Amino acid sequence: MTLLTSNEINVESQAIQAKKAAKILSALTTEEKNEALTILADKLEAEYKTILKANELDLANGREQNFEEAFMDRLSLTKERIYDFSKGLREVVELEDPTGDVLSNWTLENGLKVEQVRVPLGVIGMIYEARPNVTVDATGLALKSGNAIVLKGGSSAINTNKVIVDVIHQGLEETKIPKDAVQFIASTDRAATKQLFTLKEHIDVLIPRGGGALINAVVNNATVPVLETGVGNCHIYIDRAADVNKALSILINAKTDRPAVCNAAETVIVHEDWFESNVAALLSTLNDHGVSIRGDKRVLDEIPGATLAEEKDWAEEFLGLTIAMKIVKNIDEAIEHIDQYGTKHSEAIITEDKVAASTFMKHVDAAALYHNASTRFTDGGALGFGAEIGISTQKLHARGPMGLPALTTCKYLMTGDGHIR
């Protein structure tokens, strides 16, 4: 495949094409969009060998550059993984189409009729890292909600992504959705990504998905509005009145079930009374699951195997089998710590004390708060939203797991008969 440099590529003209296509797409019926997604799913399955061949190129490049194993695993496709992509598209077909919904309507005393309807945002700019599944997932959610999409994936997966988009384009030719509704920026040049940041006239929202560095680069430099997703420094607070079994099983689930995801726990905050009574069980359970501890001084006194937590550890997404541990005198101290270091993603309290639980739910500022449950549930699928485009950690527009409605806005439609003020 030939890649383009940022001089050869014209991101703005791609965005303009996407905007034109979005106009046509927004007028299609739910049935027409569903039919198109089904054709895309079929096409991806039919062309899985072509995709695997392109993936081989990326894997070979990755091996040459000595990428680490977990990274190579995320990059690597199999027939089954490609079939999972198409299964994902078929699931999006089943989701309710939010566009066209009448959100509210009323008639003013003067007879002017007011109707608020849900409409697509227009053009979504998706900036993401290695996982090629985002190419398919984001395209499916965008098209179903009537939006065009401009895709800028990570360099390490560029051959795979390019071929996936080629297959999508072939598929779209058999549908009512214009090919231009899916734009792929075929460049590994960072300058191409930067061009996306300021195309406010043509792109309605940027959604970065990936690590903190990527997300911060977009937030700090984009004038296009951004939907921030995913950085999760999640805490489990084990209160004085926590049930031991619930506390330990939730802690282990939140830390070890999938340590690399954003809803995994990174810090456990323990009430000193509970800690004194249960330190042995806590330690042996963490040991059994291979979790190493970075603790405050109090922790080190009781758990000699722990290492001393530095300031930066309280803010760290370890994304592996390490946990920070802090001992507190009371729930207020726990909430203050979360206020200071949390990323407003998911926070849990384990307690049998209803007053403590309600204080936590009321005063902690985050998208998702849990009482006696694991932070791992913050996920569109697990909470019953269907597929998600990401998990918002911001407060405006959408908070928490974002399904199709997060990709829409509204219009007020007023009908009069010569009404003036």
Place this chain on the structure above:
Amino acid sequence: MTLLTSNEINVESQAIQAKKAAKILSALTTEEKNEALTILADKLEAEYKTILKANELDLANGREQNFEEAFMDRLSLTKERIYDFSKGLREVVELEDPTGDVLSNWTLENGLKVEQVRVPLGVIGMIYEARPNVTVDATGLALKSGNAIVLKGGSSAINTNKVIVDVIHQGLEETKIPKDAVQFIASTDRAATKQLFTLKEHIDVLIPRGGGALINAVVNNATVPVLETGVGNCHIYIDRAADVNKALSILINAKTDRPAVCNAAETVIVHEDWFESNVAALLSTLNDHGVSIRGDKRVLDEIPGATLAEEKDWAEEFLGLTIAMKIVKNIDEAIEHIDQYGTKHSEAIITEDKVAASTFMKHVDAAALYHNASTRFTDGGALGFGAEIGISTQKLHARGPMGLPALTTCKYLMTGDGHIR
């Protein structure tokens, strides 16, 4: 009054104080907040003379700097205007408190209970120009929705605003709302405004209110999320099938009722057939109301008194008795023009043709679309929303007139009994 320079002022520490106060404020009941707003209204009325005295200083400065009359009028207060402020606060007392509303709730198959509740955003940063009423209006809406506010008003009104906030602070001492929930940046230094742009840790949203230059400066430089408000380049499209009386009365209302506001019309687009039949009536009506025309070549052929519109006139907010006029062959050309030059605020079609109306409503991308009614209705009060914090011209979070719900976000609260994934 002594003003501070940007070296003496610490905007960040004010924002931190606001954030702390927001925690306390967010836990107050609706009754406690209403009681506080009533006390503030009483206090403003009791202290109207103090406020007028401060206003005299700003007016004297304004005269010295030869500000134009309309500007001086916006700046100048009277007893009646101050009583209008307090009346506004009493109206906010009557509005429903959106916080605490349960937006949705469900129970997963595994028994985990999910509840989505509406909560305050936290801290609102308000950046605005001359009108001192914004100081009171924005404070009322912020406090009612449980948010702290950081106010940065225009330099020309700084003495007035400072004294208004002093009065508010005196009033707050008699209430449960901490004084620190209302912060005033007592500096005319632009560097102080710029400090607000990046205080992402402490300020949840910035709302600029004023002219296009102010709004663009905030949008282009802030890393704090922005709610864009108010720049309105609104169009009236007079279709081939427009009723003459409706067309002329709506056009005059939209252009001349209050030409300086954002929902006033700036361009009229006229179908060529209607234009040919009605040019005389159109011209005489505009003349009668003192409206001057900047038209395309076609207009100039028929209306010799018009001046030729330059490219920039199509994008101009005249905010006075000037209108741009373009003749089109069909509705598609009208929609294309609006796409190119509109600001996605308010757009109207005048027609008796239902198909044309529905095409316009479907394909024009704006917050508010009108069929046979004036764009002047895009206003929280006129549409029945109650007081508004501004009119959003963006698509994310809130679109169109923004009432109290636009100042809130949500939290997902999950209650389990040891639930793990």
